[in-house]
Amino acid sequence: MALPDPSGPSSTSAPEWWRSAVVYQVYPRSFADSDGDGVGDLPGATARLDHLADLGVDAVWLSPFYRSPQADAGYDISDHRDVDPLFGRLEDARELVGRAHALGLRVVVDVVPNHTSDEHPWFRAALASPPGSPERARYVFRDGRGDDGGLPPNNWRSVFTGPAWTRVTETDGSPGQWYLHLFDSRQPDLDWSHPEVRQDMLDTFRFWVDLGVDGFRVDVARGLVKEEGLPDFPEELQHSARVAPDGRRTPLFDQEGVHDVYRSWRSFLDGLGGVRGGQHVLVGEAHLPPERLSRYVRPDEMHQAFNFAFLETPFDARAFRRVVDESLASFGSVGATTTWVLSSHDDVRPVTRFGLPPGTVLWHGIGPDDPQPDVEVGRRRARAAALLMLSLPGSAYVYQGEELGLPEHTTIPPEARRDPTFARSGGSAVGRDGCRVPVPWEADAPAYGFSPTGATWLPQPPEFRDLAADRQRGVVGSTLELYRAALRVRRAHGLGTGTLEWLDAAPDDDVLRYRVRDVVVVVNLGTRPVAGPAGAEVLVASEPVARGTVAGGSAAWFRADDARTTTAER
Template sequence: MTSPSTATLHPIGRSTPGTEWWRTAVIYQIYPRSFADSNGDGLGDLPGITAHLDDLAALGVDALWLSPFYPSPQKDAGYDVADYCDVDPLFGTLADFDVLQAEAHARGIRVIVDLVPNHSSDRHAWFQRALAAEPGSAERARYLFRDGKGDGGQLPPNNWESVFGGPAWTRTTNADGTLGQWYLHLFDTSQPDFDWANPEVQEEFRRILRFWLDRGVDGFRVDVAHGLVKTDGLPDHLPAVDGDSMGGDSDDVPYWGQDGVHEIYRDWNRVLAEYAGDRALCAEAWLPTVDRTALWVRPDEMHQAFNFPYLQTEWDAAHLREVISESLRAFPAVGAPATWVLSNHDVVRHTSRLALTAENPQGHGIGPDSPGQPIPEVGLARARAATAVMLSLPGSAYLFQGEELGLPEVIDLPGDARQDPTWFRTDGERYGRDGCRVPIPWQADAPAYGFSPSGATWLPQPAEWATLARDVQEADEDSTLWLYRTLLATRRAYALGSGDLEWLEGFGTDVLALRNGPVTVIANTGDAPVALPAALESATLLIASTPFAGTAVPADTTVWLLAG
């Protein structure tokens, strides 16, 4: 890999308000353990990311979001953090992080790191001290310890369920062997929730923010940003059967979306404002409407929020138009960009999801016995078309590693290979998220398809990866990789991220038609070709997500046109 100058990317001062980089950026999510393994242990690492920065620069992304790489027992793939200010030896060292960041900045690519404030690992020093301390102690007050109900406290404090299945409470054992208090964990037993009413917790996370800001990071993606604060008294609540595990389809959940979270992010906003360079906070906030989501990005709070209502919209022109319109009303109304996303490490890859024919609640995943199995050809066509719509929209967009290769969800993972806590805590009832986390392919003929020099992989890769490897797609200008490169380059050339959307009328009910600046976008979500109107027949074709003859847009296809 060539190594350009490592001069810092950060400007001395801030941008003019309204022109900050995060308003229009295309940000690429890296799930470190599945991106590239430099040392052959089967787990991706930070040097592996650094070795592929030229590939990401060629793709044309503006920033990277790194999922957790902190010291962790890895019970939830690093989202169980034992130390927020270091690097797990599995992934490298702090020096490796510094090299990665400097090399990314030298290529004009910014770096966002994941922050997990709702809970820590049970191996975190604070929680270990809490377990050793008495009920009512300052050590326990950093977490949500409570006495149980019933005789001898044998029942949990309430009926809350874990996102991963099973109860959200685990009972402790005292030093003398007797049973003690219970602690809350909205996720795995190994992930105890912090008590954000405690000033010590608040101050600790200010310290953590400054640690990474001092190292030069450009911002933070905030995990479970709608959690943290729980309703006083912790009242009973049961989610809807087969509902969204993260609360994206529910109102009035006592542990999601509480008003108290907003003061936390106002405080964090003030911390980021101490630093030059337009540092950004992005919320993972699963909320039922874009209006609710927009509350997280008011001017003195966070800067971006993932648009999960958009991610969860099916491939349907009318529904897409509605959520896009609502997003472009709600987010700019509070001074924020709409932030679009179709895939990440927690959802079925959209190459498969958009072709499912049965309900698939977020977090459940799909496996060989799931109903409504996707048809691969349909899923890929829809995914390419959906991405072409997303990247034409004003605002910022997130990509998930491997989607530029058209990778589908890996459905046929054997049960003994799966590692998601959801799989274990539901006794295999839910397949969980492993299918979108399989290590990605770089070279068709190399060990582990170029992911690892030893051929080792923490999750098994399917034989299909050989046909989807990056080197194969490099040689094919009709590949999904080349489509993404062309979309990103054209988006930048016509400044679509800072543009204005205008809906175009007169098309059928299966067509989404819009104009952003000089670019006209026609997306056919139906199952029959749609003829272009006479006014567009002479337009210059910029991009087509599937082969396009110039007179009719095929089914499951999006085209970008430049009118004469």
Template structure:
């Protein structure tokens, strides 16, 4: 038996369902083929009807867009591609009017190389205050011709790029754990620390309800920047075994930030401003350190996202996740899809050996079985939304959108595709603009029919106007799950495992007022007899009164 942390604290974030909007792919109001803030505002009613508690916006800041906005040139303004600060204020005001909280992305590990600080650093001398805001080092080798260490970029190739001095001679090297256009900040520098306190307050003063922190585990690097171990294996080594990830000093940053956001709490109101970590950290106990009482509020459980679709592994992942956060008094934060991984409606269709694939899927890969993938995705979401804690949904998953796997090379924009010479096709496949209306240009995404990435034809059949009110549609399933989750208080409940067969996941969640919901997922081929009670939700058609494979049911015990 595993009991999640049960609390009477009214803090909204402990069981919130938060919906991620990727601004360039949500809705285009001005017709240029790229989504924008007014487009988001125009469709907030969709989120209210869905039943979520908050919306998280991926970056919309001033940026050259080399990495879709995660290369920030100005942290206090809106890129004209997406609108203006006034458009953001209108969005936030409308969201709050509708009862939705607003979370914005924050990118503290690195800036754009077009940021005024980095441009000043390039123009300054080695050892200067300007260069001290970033990580510059002399090169290795007799003439400094080699990178300072062996670190590799997450986007492929070396994590170091050499500068050129004003006289044309080779200069120092700078660190970028991602694209060369994204130089890493030096977080030991007090000026960097104070700058981000100021950025937090800027957006808090505009009324945001929280921040999702990009690369939260990467801010501090190991002193001396030693080489990364050649034998590092993510499957067996803790993330902190690498010199660039999960260093103890990052926790001091988040204790500092927690003090900042707590300044904006309103006594007697459920008005916490929250901090959410994107931290690809293992094991679960290391990840749980980020959500200790004086640090962050939430941290995505990516281990759960990557868990194979098999009963035993699913139970183990859920158990580990709940135990790890319960030990520090925090809720668990569940997620199955986002803007960095293939959509789970396609990813889950692969066999066990490929079920954890998080790299992009291209036209030359084995193609997903989208019918099987959607059936499993609906079942998996039905498990996730029953679990105690908070949950995040990615735009379009409530429509059952599959990954766009056949994008041709000439339309791809992810820097990963370029830096790996196409060996990794990148993340464009999960970022294709969402459909709104099957019979409109670009399926309602843009009034002109433009779309910055081409939409698969199947997206039209999955548009909301084809699913709204249709019994058994994925959209109506999500609405039903979220309504029942809220009614029974499942996010604040306690989970108890039930013994079942090798191909069955079964548990009960005791929610608000002691009401119980029994959750059963059949991973096998043969249908199962349903437990007695009221059928609250089922992820797919029943076989008479039996539960088919790859299907999840919620039952109120009789």
């Protein structure tokens, strides 16, 4: 069965460059530190952009580097249109964009529209103003319940655990209203019905487009609009896309009003494109199943949305085939391409995830007291999953260090943890620090080349030494060289702009076999070796292909010169 995927041109110089692009995520504080303070910065990132060009990606996406008190690693923003001194200066951002463009890389930056920092001038003005004031109208302030207003306005819970409401002390010292924060208490939610809120984001887009950026990744894209009246809802379903027994969806996320916001953004950015001479993309972060997510990428809304259903799929052939089919069908139905992603700064790294015992719960991260992975099994499976991801039609996202096969750091001691989830949960949720550990570049340098002084804002595990980029570059069979080879073949054969054709009539319990353009892909998610296409040339393989067989827990790409090439009998 052939599944259409309406991909556009593969070149990043093409108008719709994003349709098939491979985008590399840089988490600035953990990528490269130029000044030795232990925190990565923009000059450090600029100095390492050659690594991305050599890897073969098309674009770089940077997580927030804006002014922020850093209560949530920069996702609590006090000024969207300036660089925090921790990361450098505005001129450093301009130099990064210029260097990236010189290397042929597009640049995507984060925007965080759902909330601000509690140190944002707007929020400070709100706290200094009375209930019902214009200053408070930019945020979600409400009176409390109960005779004295001492109970939160509803039963909503924070994504970071605990109540989603915090009570303020009014200027006269009395207990006052409550404000909503879907995340940390230092991240108050904005009210997106307010015209000043809407205009401010357009001003932010214009600012960064003028500086030269090519697109925007939208944090918490499903969360901007809440259900009118802010009704109570079953706590276990508040952060889920599942429907309640009475048929209602969560009032916290995925409300119809978000689509009006994104249509206005798309119109605005398309207008800027005509003036600035380019197309500026919108990429949504929305944890939703493909059929709901596809509504965010209709022709007049966002260009892309992260496919978390693929990221969350276990190492199982039927599960992967199901999510691939659903994704291509859902996104294709609205004329959009699918994004494929295995990891990010919020998710347990695939090397660790695929090495854990089946059924391990991952929502809270992995700490030293949790089940530990079989890293060798996980690394083998993660390499196979990478070849699956990079062969599929559409766009792919690679999180920093994924190309090095970095595992999660699962044994960070409590005193070294920085994720606000850890503190808010009293340590019961270890949080996301394990996937945010600084990248190793040079095995024998301080901090493995991350920082000239050896300082690191999170500790690096000793196993990072042998995974440093300089230990893998040019080494046949290394994970770095696997990614470089796969990206080279992907580009040469136009896989991102192809159409997927399954070569088995029915799903196999252990094996995925499909064709994209002139490449046959065999992904063996079982333990026994299986046959590849008879006599076909191996283009890329995650493990050696002996006598035409693909080993268990591995994947391979084969050249298919004959349009009717099929796989040999197992």
